[in-house]
Amino acid sequence: xxxxxxxxxxxxxxxxxxxxxxxxxxxxxxxxxxxxxxxxxxxxxxxxxxxxxxxxxxxxxxxxxxxxxxxxxxxxxxxxxxxxxxxxxxxxxxxxxxxxxxxxxxxxxxxxxxxxxxxxxxxxxxxxxxxxxxxxxxxxxxxxxxxxxxxxxxxxxxxxxxxxxxxxxxxxxxxxxxxxxxxxxxxxxxxxxxxxxxxxxxxxxxxxxxxxxxxxxxxxxxxxxxxxxxxxxxxxxxxxxxxxxxxxxxxxxxxxxxxxxxxxxxxxxxxxxxxxxxxxxxxxxxxxxxxxxxxxxxxxxxxxxxxxxxxxxxxxxxxxxxxxxxxxxxxxxxxxxxxxxxxxxxxxxxxxxxxxxxxxxxxxxxxxxxxxxxxxxxxxxxxxxxxxxxxxxxxxxxxxxxxxxxxxxxxxxxxxxxxxxxxxxxxxxxxxxxxxxxxxxxxxxxxxxxxxxxx
Numbered sequence: 122x123x124x125x126x127x128x129x130x131x132x133x134x135x136x137x138x139x140x141x142x143x144x145x146x147x148x149x150x151x152x153x154x155x156x157x158x159x160x161x162x163x164x165x166x167x168x169x170x171x172x173x174x175x176x177x178x179x180x181x182x183x184x185x186x187x188x189x190x191x192x193x194x195x196x197x198x199x200x201x202x203x204x205x206x207x208x209x210x211x212x213x214x215x216x217x218x219x220x221x222x223x224x225x226x227x228x229x230x231x232x233x234x235x236x237x238x239x240x241x242x243x244x245x246x247x248x249x250x251x252x253x254x255x256x257x258x259x260x261x262x263x264x265x266x267x268x269x270x271x272x273x274x275x276x277x278x279x280x281x282x283x284x285x286x287x288x289x290x291x292x293x294x295x296x297x298x299x300x301x302x303x304x305x306x307x308x309x310x311x312x313x314x315x316x317x318x319x320x321x322x323x324x325x326x327x328x329x330x331x332x333x334x335x336x337x338x339x340x341x342x343x344x345x346x347x348x349x350x351x352x353x354x355x356x357x358x359x360x361x362x363x364x365x366x367x368x369x370x371x372x373x374x375x376x377x378x379x380x381x382x383x384x385x386x387x388x389x390x391x392x393x394x395x396x397x398x399x400x401x402x403x404x405x406x407x408x409x410x411x412x413x414x415x416x417x418x419x420x421x422x423x424x425x426x427x428x429x430x431x432x433x434x435x436x437x438x439x440x441x442x443x444x445x446x447x448x449x450x451x452x453x454x455x456x457x458x459x460x461x462x463x464x465x466x467x468x469x470x471x472x473x474x475x476x477x478x479x480x481x482x483x484x485x486x487x488x489x490x491x492x493x494x495x496x497x498x499x500x501x502x503x504x505x506x507x508x509x510x511x512x513x514x515x516x517x518x519x520x521x522x523x524x525x526x527x528x529x530x531x532x533x534x535x536x537x538x539x540x541x542x543x544x545x546x547x548x549x550x551x552x553x554x555x556x557x558x559x560x561x562x563x564x565x566x567x568x569x570x571x572x573x574x575x576x
Contacts, residue, residue, distance in 0.1 A: 137371030185262035190240035217481035231477035236505035257281035336555035374541025382500035430490035455562035479510030
C-alpha cells in the first residue's frame with residue numbers, strides 16, 4: 122500500500138578504522154621462513170583411473186556435487202586376497218552456524234550453509250604449495266550453472282600423500298634391544314568451501330591402519346559488528362560486548378557455533394549391519410574378596426529402531442559406538458566392526474524451542490542411526506531455506522524403523538563453539554575438528570604390520 126511498516130534505528134556507530142586487507146603489501150613486513158617441502162622421489166603411491174582412486178590397500182570412487190562438494194563412494198579395503206566393503210558413500214550433509222546476538226540486525230543470522238548455498242557452488246580455487254602441497258594432484262570438476270550450462274571449476278580438489286612425521290607403530294625391546302618402527306603415510310582428498318566469511322577445509326583422510334578420518338578445518342574472517350567501544354574501559358563496552366568480545370577497536374566478534382552433519386552410509390563387509398554401543402561401566406568390589414575396590418567393565422547394548430538410536434557423547438557415561446556385521450567373524454570369533462571415534466565435540470546450547478534450533482534439530486545429538494533410504498541425504502531436510510521446524514532427521518526417525526541387520530546410515534554431528542578473540546582479527550588461524558572410522562575386530566590382526574621400514 123506504499124506504507125512504511127517499521128523503522129529500526131539502533132543509533133550511530135562510527136565506521137571502525139584501521140587496515141584489514143590481507144595482501145602482503147597491506148600486512149607489511151613478513152617474517153623470514155625457509156620453505157619446508159615434502160617430496161616423493163620414487164613417485165606417487167596412488168593411482169587415478171577416471172573417478173576411481175587406488176592407494177595401497179584402499180580403493181574408492183570420487184565425485185563432485187553442487188550441494189555436497191566431494192562425495193566418496195564404494196570404499197573398499199584389500200585384506201589379503203579379499204576385497205572388503207567398508208562404506209558405500211560418505212559426504213557432508215549440512216552445516217549449521219547460529220550467531221548468538223538477538224538484536225535487530227543479527228537475530229536472523231542462523232545459517233544452514235550447505236542447504237542454503239551449496240558447498241560445491243561455494244568451493245574456491247586451491248593454491249598449490251599453501252592450500253595443498255605443490256606436488257599434489259589437482260582436479261577440476263565440471264558443474265552445471267544457473268544458466269543451464271556447464272562450468273569447469275579450476276583446481277577445486279587436491280589429492281596428495283602426507284607424511285605426518287610419526288610412526289604407524291613402533292616398539293623397543295629392552296631385553297633384546299631390538300627396535301622396530303614404521304613410518305606412517307596418509308592419503309588426503311581435500312577441497313575448500315568459502316561460505317561468505319568462513320573458509321572450510323574439508324578432508325577425507327585414509328591411512329595404513331584401516332582408518333578413515335573426516336576432518337573440517339575452519340579459517341577465514343569473523344563476522345563482526347561495528348560498535349562504539351574501542352577498549353574494554355570505554356563507557357559502552359559492557360553493552361557492546363554483551364554477545365561477543367571486542368576483537369579490534371570498534372569491532373565485536375559475535376559468539377557463534379558450528380555444527381557439521383556427516384552422512385556415513387556404511388557397508389561393513391556388506392549391507393547386513395547392526396548398531397551397538399559398548400558401555401564402559403564402573404563397578405565397586407567388596408573389600409573382603411579383592412585387593413581392588415573398583416574396576417570398570419563393558420556391556421554391549423544393541424539399538425533396535427532408529428527412533429531410539431540417537432546419542433550424545435558423555436565423559437561420565439562413556440560408550441564405544443560400533444557398526445557390526447554379525448555374519449562375518451574375525452579369527453577370534455568377534456563380528457567384523459567399525460567404530461566411530463570422535464576427536465572432541467560440542468552440543469547445542471540453544472533452547473529446543475528457539476526458531477533457529479527448530480530448523481537444525483540434527484545438532485541436538487552427536488549421532489543418529491537410520492536404515493538406508495536413497496531420498497534421505499540431508500540432515501536438515503531437502504529444502505532448508507526458510508523451512509519449517511523438524512525436517513530431516515527428526516521426521517525420518519519418528520516411525521521406529523527397524524535397524525537390526527539392515528543397511529545402515531550413520532549421521533555424525535561435529536560441533537564447536539567459537540568465542541572470538543583479538544588473535545582472530547583480521548583473519549583467524551586454521552583450527553581442525555575431526556572424527557575417525559576405526560576398524561574394531563574387522564581384521565584378524567594389525568593391518569599395518571606389512572608397512573615397510575623407512576630409509
